[in-house]
């Protein structure tokens with residue numbers, strides 16, 4: 001967000017800045033979803049709803065888990081929050097106590113460690129690199145678990161790397177957590193954004209025990225381009241769901257009433273737009289992946305999900321902060337330094353922008369590299 005702000009500032013000053021910083025799709029929210037929210041407003045659906053979300057949306061979310069993941073949840077186990085980020089925060093607050101440890105593989109979505117700290121817990125960062133496609137190994141996880149470990153955060157497909165655990169890898173991570181009696185917070189917000197035949201399987205779906213150890217975080221921001229609507233939800237074992245609901249009830253109360261009506265339509269209405277968006281994302285990903293790997297001093301593993309690439313820039317001799325600052329100053333290209341995600345040898349390139357921008361931005365990146 002800081003990079004985006006700096007890029008905005010430069011743009012306002014008349015500079016032609018190419019933004020690779022976007023953390024949201026460049027497509028509009030599908031019309032049928034907007035119509036449902038507009039209709040709800042017109043119908044006067046403008047008052048408080050139950051603090052944990054409308055019964056209709058909790059039911060629609062439960063149906064989503066049944067249809068997409070083969071997971072059975074009672075709507076009472078679903079809590080709707082003000083965005084997936086709020087869902088993550090509520091989870092940390094519900095399950096962590098001071099002294100607890102939260103295992104977070106790096107590169108991580110930058111809010112996770114801060115949320116753990118806000119809950120009084122200690123983030124334990126486990127480093128991964130492009131050599132394992134940024135995936136935690138079961139041995140690495142087993143070694144890091146102590147008697148203080150409360151929860152492990154899993155985010156596949158990943159922001160910022162785009163990496164996706166295979167079903168076998170997901171199960172292996174889940175097996176360790178079940179064996180050790182540790183919870184998993186599985187952030188599945190990019191579930192539907194997959195490329196190159198990648199398969200997603202929720203860690204909760206391998207057995208009843210896996211489900212009992214998992215809190216799924218989901219939301220509509222990414223696959224429905226509803227980032228500003230602020231609707232996310234969790235699916236959790238009932239006692240944890242109740243705790244999340246209680247925390248929310250005493251902090252924010254319900255998510256926006258008519259946004260929830262739009263969310264029901266998103267989950268239950270036509271899903272055709274996702275295929276169309278994926279075709280665009282996939283073309284851009286292929287192009288950017290090819291270009292990046294052709295540049296001296298840059299190497300990039302391919303991403304199988306989300307809309308990010310996470311190239312290794314260590315061949316430039318710079319750390320990510322300096323690299324991205326200079327790239328913005330000298331070539332007017334905004335990308336997020338990997339240090340923000342706990343990995344200082346990389347930068348995040350979002351391809352949630354037009355092909356024209358991607359071509360132009362990568363031309364400039366190439367010129368920047370050649371000039372070093």
Ligand SMILES: *Cc1c(COP(=O)(O)O)cnc(C)c1O
Nearest residue numbers: 083084085109159189219221232
């Ligand atoms: C975008 C995102 C979310 C949720 O975003 P909201 O806008 O709060 O719904 C959650 N996790 C990750 C990893 C994300 O990138």
